[in-house]
Amino acid sequence: MKAIKQELAEALREEELFWRQKCREEWLRAGDRNTKYFTIV
DSSP: OHHHHHHHHHHHHHHHHHHHHHHHHHHHHHOOTTHHHHHOO
């Protein structure tokens, strides 16, 4: 039972990491929408 819980915890960590990386990738691709505000001088 302990091994199953450890496997589940590891799978959840890996899934969370996947979604964090995917979100970051989309953010980098789309860019920061506030950038123009700070670069207009």
